Amino acid sequence: MDEELNHVIDESRANYLDKDNYDVIVVGTGFVESLVAGALARVGKSVLHLDQNCYYGVNCSSFTLNQLSDMLTKPNDDSTTASVVQPILKNPYIYYQQPPTPPTPAQLPTQVEQPTPVEQPVATEQQTTTTTTNVEESTTLDTNDTSVESTTTTTTATITPVVEKEKEKETVKDVFKVGRQFIIDLFPSLLYAKGALVQLLISSSTSKYLEFKTLDKNYLYANGKLHAIPSTKGSIFKDNTFSLKEKRYIMKFIESVRSIVGDNSSTEENNTEEQEKQQQTGETLESVTKKYKNFVEFVKSYQMSSNVETFILYGICLIHPRSVEQVTVEEGILSVLLYMTSLLVYGESPFLIPYYGYGDIPQAFCRLCAVFGGTFVLDRTIGSINFNENQYTGITCSAGQPLTSKYLIASPSVLSPYIEAANLQPQYTKEQYSRCILITDKVIVNSSECSYITIPPNSIAGNKSTINVYQMENICVARGYVLIHFTTLSNGATARDDLEAVVETFAKKGCLYRDIDADSNSDAKDSRPNIIWSGYFNMDLNTSIVNNKSPLSELMPKGIFVSSDSPISASIDYQSQINEAKSIFSMIVPGVPFLEKVPDSEDIIWNSEEEQSATTNETTTTTTTANTDNSNLTESNNNDDKQE
Amino acid sequence: MVVLNEQLFDCEINSIQFYKIQYNSFKDNLVLLGEAAVGKSSLVLRFVRGHFLDYQESTIGAAFLAQTVCLNDTTVKFEIWDTAGQERYHTLAPMYYRGAQAAIVVYDIRSQDSFERAIKWVKELQRQGSPNIVIALAGNKLDLAAKRKVETSEAQTYAEENGLLFMETSAKTAQNVNELFVEIAKKLPKTPNPRPGSGRLPISPIDNNPQKKKPCCSS
Numbered sequence: 001m002d003e004e005l006n007h008v009i010d011e012s013r014a015n016y017l018d019k020d021n022y023d024v025i026v027v028g029t030g031f032v033e034s035l036v037a038g039a040l041a042r043v044g045k046s047v048l049h050l051d052q053n054c055y056y057g058v059n060c061s062s063f064t065l066n067q068l069s070d071m072l073t074k075p076n077d078d079s080t081t082a083s084v085v086q087p088i089l090k091n092p093y094i095y096y097q098q099p100p101t102p103p104t105p106a107q108l109p110t111q112v113e114q115p116t117p118v119e120q121p122v123a124t125e126q127q128t129t130t131t132t133t134n135v136e137e138s139t140t141l142d143t144n145d146t147s148v149e150s151t152t153t154t155t156t157a158t159i160t161p162v163v164e165k166e167k168e169k170e171t172v173k174d175v176f177k178v179g180r181q182f183i184i185d186l187f188p189s190l191l192y193a194k195g196a197l198v199q200l201l202i203s204s205s206t207s208k209y210l211e212f213k214t215l216d217k218n219y220l221y222a223n224g225k226l227h228a229i230p231s232t233k234g235s236i237f238k239d240n241t242f243s244l245k246e247k248r249y250i251m252k253f254i255e256s257v258r259s260i261v262g263d264n265s266s267t268e269e270n271n272t273e274e275q276e277k278q279q280q281t282g283e284t285l286e287s288v289t290k291k292y293k294n295f296v297e298f299v300k301s302y303q304m305s306s307n308v309e310t311f312i313l314y315g316i317c318l319i320h321p322r323s324v325e326q327v328t329v330e331e332g333i334l335s336v337l338l339y340m341t342s343l344l345v346y347g348e349s350p351f352l353i354p355y356y357g358y359g360d361i362p363q364a365f366c367r368l369c370a371v372f373g374g375t376f377v378l379d380r381t382i383g384s385i386n387f388n389e390n391q392y393t394g395i396t397c398s399a400g401q402p403l404t405s406k407y408l409i410a411s412p413s414v415l416s417p418y419i420e421a422a423n424l425q426p427q428y429t430k431e432q433y434s435r436c437i438l439i440t441d442k443v444i445v446n447s448s449e450c451s452y453i454t455i456p457p458n459s460i461a462g463n464k465s466t467i468n469v470y471q472m473e474n475i476c477v478a479r480g481y482v483l484i485h486f487t488t489l490s491n492g493a494t495a496r497d498d499l500e501a502v503v504e505t506f507a508k509k510g511c512l513y514r515d516i517d518a519d520s521n522s523d524a525k526d527s528r529p530n531i532i533w534s535g536y537f538n539m540d541l542n543t544s545i546v547n548n549k550s551p552l553s554e555l556m557p558k559g560i561f562v563s564s565d566s567p568i569s570a571s572i573d574y575q576s577q578i579n580e581a582k583s584i585f586s587m588i589v590p591g592v593p594f595l596e597k598v599p600d601s602e603d604i605i606w607n608s609e610e611e612q613s614a615t616t617n618e619t620t621t622t623t624t625t626a627n628t629d630n631s632n633l634t635e636s637n638n639n640d641d642k643q644e
Numbered sequence: 645m646v647v648l649n650e651q652l653f654d655c656e657i658n659s660i661q662f663y664k665i666q667y668n669s670f671k672d673n674l675v676l677l678g679e680a681a682v683g684k685s686s687l688v689l690r691f692v693r694g695h696f697l698d699y700q701e702s703t704i705g706a707a708f709l710a711q712t713v714c715l716n717d718t719t720v721k722f723e724i725w726d727t728a729g730q731e732r733y734h735t736l737a738p739m740y741y742r743g744a745q746a747a748i749v750v751y752d753i754r755s756q757d758s759f760e761r762a763i764k765w766v767k768e769l770q771r772q773g774s775p776n777i778v779i780a781l782a783g784n785k786l787d788l789a790a791k792r793k794v795e796t797s798e799a800q801t802y803a804e805e806n807g808l809l810f811m812e813t814s815a816k817t818a819q820n821v822n823e824l825f826v827e828i829a830k831k832l833p834k835t836p837n838p839r840p841g842s843g844r845l846p847i848s849p850i851d852n853n854p855q856k857k858k859p860c861c862s863s
Contacts, residue, residue: 017733056738209739211743355743356742356743360739363737363738363740366730366737367728367730367737367739370728370729375732376730376735377733378733378735
């Protein structure tokens with residue numbers, strides 16, 4: 001009997017961690033949490049990083065097509081284990097290859113969908129194909145893989161626009177065969193080449209874990225057409241969207257924005273011009289902030305044509321899909337400026353895209369954390385939080401193991417079940433976003449493989465908010481397919497309500513499809529993209545109301561810090577999330593530099609010992625062995641198991 | 645014609661640096677995979693530094709080393725990624741092996757479990773890794789062959805069936821360690837990889853700070 005009991009206990013403790021006391025426990029591997037975890041480990045804190053899901057990133061995560069499809073088709077089931085629960089995707093709806101008649105709006109989904117009859121065979125087929133390929137894979141995987149790829153390319157290429165049911169099924173089946181080659185971001189974004197995040201990735205040495213690609217083109221949808229936003233002098237000359245007068249307006253505006261911020265990036269030669277500009281305007285950031293209610297008003301004060309206003313408000317000033325009226329003068333000006341300074345840094349476009357999806361960014365900071373001794377456990381979260389009066393003492397994790405730490409960091413969605421904090425919610429704005437993931441056989445904007453399109457409000461089917469569209473080809477996608485992301489702020493409507501009309505416009509009417517030279521060509525019709533698969537869903541995101549004067553964490557029991565769990569930022573370019581991470585970090589270790597550069601192994605090889613000790617942060621890394629001839633791998637203390 | 649336009653999108657400082665993009669600076673990423681304590685770090689340290697520690701601590705703080713291998717006419721520069729302990733609770737981030745051109749999957753010849761775990765990693769790499777990834781299977785701790793649990797023939801057969809390089813190594817005695825890396829280097833494509841969807845670039849500190857220059861290129 002006793003033995004049996006012991007056995008049971010042993011079983012339940014099999015999942016226990018070797019160590020149960022840490023400086024900091026971080027729950028959730030979202031953007032902010034990962035940043036803080038990386039920074040704390042970097043300065044020698046012992047960090048345990050848990051995540052309730054079995055994948056990294058929370059809302060800032062990327063999935064394969066098969067995973068995403070599973071998440072959308074399997075209804076939320078609270079009885080299953082934490083790893084399967086996907087509470088973040090609401091109102092799922094999957095649709096593929098249009099039957100002859102488009103679905104009527106009357107079919108509005110209440111919640112979970114009808115795809116079951118169609119979906120079922122796909123799911124099983126997909127399983128069978130994977131099992132069969134598995135058998136083949138065991139011998140020659142490489143050749144097998146490429147053959148799969150090539151067959152799909154050919155089949156998709158030969159599909160006629162005439163809709164035949166058999167072929168449709170083929171297409172969906174085919175795309176799921178290569179589904180794992182897709183990297184689909186839950187929430188894609190753009191990184192400015194000179195933006196806060198890119199700077200931080202570089203300064204913290206985290207960039208070496210990542211690879212990027214520049215965006216090929218940036219478009220604005222206006223008056224029923226796509227307009228490429230020019231980024232070089234050459235393309236401006238060619239540009240025929242604007243009249244010469246309008247071009248001069250834009251130029252003036254940008255000059256004055258620069259002078260308002262006192263941008264010193266101009267070279268000596270332009271100094272006199274710069275001074276002239278200064279004299280012309282005489283405005284400063286403070287004075288314009290006082291003068292104008294919001295950025296729209298500021299732009300309007302220049303009395304430019306409405307074309308140009310739209311171009312500036314939506315084409316150059318890229319604020320996440322909030323209403324443009326909410327954009328403050330300062331945010332708008334800084335956004336325009338950031339756009340300008342980011343041009344031609346890594347390529348023509350001011351934007352970078354992570355080569356393997358946004359999910360890699362939190363992972364990179366998690367890796368940094370692990371490199372400095374952080375422990376990672378996925379599929380494990382808080383079971384309960386332990387207090388001694390108002391002082392946090394530790395958690396009991398979902399595997400039942402009691403763990404102690406000085407600090408706990410988690411997002412509101414993780415903490416709210418455990419802490420009755422009336423003050424927890426109001427500090428955060430809960431915003432609902434509508435998303436659509438579309439897979440087509442052809443690009444919607446030819447000429448550019450990776451493009452970003454901004455659709456201002458009231459442009460297509462009366463869209464209420466700005467819609468951001470990403471087109472991805474060649475990266476994050478299997479060969480022969482194109483992945484298109486649609487994102488918009490939702491006013492409570494389902495993703496399907498918000499976006500289906502726009503998606504239809506893209507794929508069917510082809511009005512966004514700009515075939516520059518072949519407009520009159522009859523082939524143009526055939527080259528319109530077909531929808532192969534599309535998935536709609538909503539996401540609720542808690543965005544922190546950035547107010548550094550009264551950090552939410554001060555209202556929490558001592559030792560608990562709250563991080564916002566939104567993958568998008570209240571301000572432009574992740575600046576607010578980075579600030580949030582910094583402020584949490586500095587509350588735990590005041591006065592210590594945040595995410596200092598990690599000495600590069602190559603640098604260490606070539607530096608002398610003294611120099612190296614100067615560059616290496618003593619608190620975090622200690623050089624173990626004597627410097628043998630060629631390198632100085634830095635290792636440190638703090639181990640719990642021995643390796644050979 | 646309209647000179648003013650030239651000012652429209654100029655970006656004085658940045659445009660100069662545009663040309664500094666180092667498209668050719670790609671190195672071959674090599675990742676090491678395997679259960680905790682099979683000797684991944686020891687293999688790397690033996691290869692890179694030429695020495696062995698009996699009690700190598702669990703990897704912390706480095707996990708990223710560079711080493712050049714000279715073959716007859718070419719040199720291959722490896723950037724070697726260690727798992728930094730993230731494999732312990734099977735939480736290795738997928739990011740880790742995504743861009744790798746080569747992988748060494750290590751097991752301990754004294755542990756059947758570690759061999760089975762290695763097979764799982766091979767499958768994972770074949771599923772998620774780069775299409776042309778070079779995979780080597782290494783049975784480490786050959787110096788402790790007396791306590792062997794995984795037969796050479798078993799691993800050899802598996803490797804042959806899956807097109808893997810295979811060697812039994814000892815980080816302690818250095819047996820087969822250099823050979824392993826050299827074999828991998830031989831198998832890597834000699835010309836810079838025609839990478840899927842060209843135009844990948846690492847972001848490097850090309851911004852305005854001359855101090856950040858790398859001290860020297862390696863030999």
